[in-house]
Amino acid sequence: MAAPVLHSSVLDRLGMDITSGVHAAGDVLTLDQLQQRFGVSRTVMREAMRILEAMNLVHSRRRVGIVVRPMPEWNVYDARVIRWRLDGPYRAEQLRTLTELRMAVEPMAAAAAARNAGPAERGHIADLAQRMRETGEDGRLEAFLEHDVAFHTLVLRSSGNEMFAALTDVVGEVLKGRTHHGLMPSPPVPVALATHDEVARAVRDGDTGAAELAMHTLLAEVRSAIDHVPGC
Amino acid sequence: MAAPVLHSSVLDRLGMDITSGVHAAGDVLTLDQLQQRFGVSRTVMREAMRILEAMNLVHSRRRVGIVVRPMPEWNVYDARVIRWRLDGPYRAEQLRTLTELRMAVEPMAAAAAARNAGPAERGHIADLAQRMRETGEDGRLEAFLEHDVAFHTLVLRSSGNEMFAALTDVVGEVLKGRTHHGLMPSPPVPVALATHDEVARAVRDGDTGAAELAMHTLLAEVRSAIDHVPGC
DNA sequence: TCCCTCGAAAGGTATCATCAATATTCGGAA
DNA sequence: TTCCGAATATTGATGATACCTTTCGAGGGA
Incomplete structure (x- = not known):
């Protein structure tokens, strides 16, 4: 719609997975897993992750990986989060x-x-x-x-x-x-x-x-x- | 407060500049300018920019640069945006x-x-x-x-x-x-x-x-x- | 006026060194 | 032998660079 570009497909997919509960709170993901799963480069995956982090959907910590935050901490006023949740279960x-x-x-x-x-x-x-x-x-x-x-x-x-x-x-x-x-x-x-x-x-x-x-x-x-x- | 990651200081500075009006709507920045101004690498600058983009403070377009969006489009429910505006003019x-x-x-x-x-x-x-x-x-x-x-x-x-x-x-x-x-x-x-x-x-x-x-x-x-x- | 080429700037990939937190192992004392 | 603490190894994010690719706007030429 707005962005005819980039890794937005990765972001959409991951965002929906998290907001719909496929990845529950506390689940740990790693960049390596994700970049292989989506077939994108590390940089792209990192930037997508940063956006999810800005939405407070995940939290990235060294040595640990990318942990999914519990729902009460999400930025539920973010337009994308709202759309994902309206499209989900x-x-x-x-x-x-x-x-x-x-x-x-x-x-x-x-x-x-x-x-x-x-x-x-x-x-x-x-x-x-x-x-x-x-x-x-x-x-x-x-x-x-x-x-x-x-x-x-x-x-x-x-x-x-x-x-x-x-x-x-x-x-x-x-x-x-x-x-x-x-x-x-x-x-x-x-x-x-x-x-x-x-x-x-x-x-x-x-x-x-x-x-x-x-x-x-x-x-x-x-x-x-x-x-x-x-x-x- | 949370993580002493490098891009957070850059983010704070740029975010305050935009929300306080130092960079008005329509102003165009480039990654090169910014990474030199803050003395950080492209990776860091790009990730900071992605976060600002997720907040709808800026919009990044090829060949053009990073365009500051008008205030009505900002994600004013984002905690950081609120803090910047409370700290600003x-x-x-x-x-x-x-x-x-x-x-x-x-x-x-x-x-x-x-x-x-x-x-x-x-x-x-x-x-x-x-x-x-x-x-x-x-x-x-x-x-x-x-x-x-x-x-x-x-x-x-x-x-x-x-x-x-x-x-x-x-x-x-x-x-x-x-x-x-x-x-x-x-x-x-x-x-x-x-x-x-x-x-x-x-x-x-x-x-x-x-x-x-x-x-x-x-x-x-x-x-x-x-x-x-x-x-x- | 229209088209076409050129180049600027973001988008994307790959690889490296570093750093920090955790897990493991090793050694010494009880 | 067992237990506990310190040294060490591993893992995965963080930061930095170098190098392409893609897009699109502007300027020049027909």
């Missing part, structure tokens, strides 16, 4: 925790957006809500998803808080994951459309309390939808 | 955004802890609140800080959500940063002690609503304290 669990995170962050981000967004952004958010309504009522799922992602992205970006804004990829992945794994009602329920409208209106009018409440309502619906689909 | 801004993040996450984490924590954890949280009271009333700042960090850490870990638990380092850094830069009332105000107690009681009793409210109150006080200290 813990997808359901990851979806749950990410949705809880959204429930915590997005209402506050909406309130902040109602306070801080510029005039153009307020208008753009309203536009997106309108487009969601149109595509949703027509049952055009892909277009709907696209606008949905854009909507939440813009709210997060307009919050004036880069910690919130940095979660746009996370939210995008969750939304895409939901629709592409059949966890999304089709066509989108009218209630959801109305709630998005409410958020947009509240942000436009600068009503922080209403924005927070509407976004909270929206996500409460999302969570209950996820709760009712227990298996992956 | 944007400390005040970073403290504000992190505190907003805490306001979003910690109340929900407290509610989740009230729902999910095990019996031992509930007791331990209450203990920590008690110790905070003792050390706080005695004016023993360092010990107070230690228990404060432990308290919030344990609440986050007991939430049963690894996305929340992964923020323990962040919260720890914020708390340490606050006391060590004189943003903390000394001795701690009695109100704060009482609110911590309330959180602990609510978690112990499994009262999710009360836990969320108490934690919210606690953090509202924190934010107003920060707001009143505008400069770094």
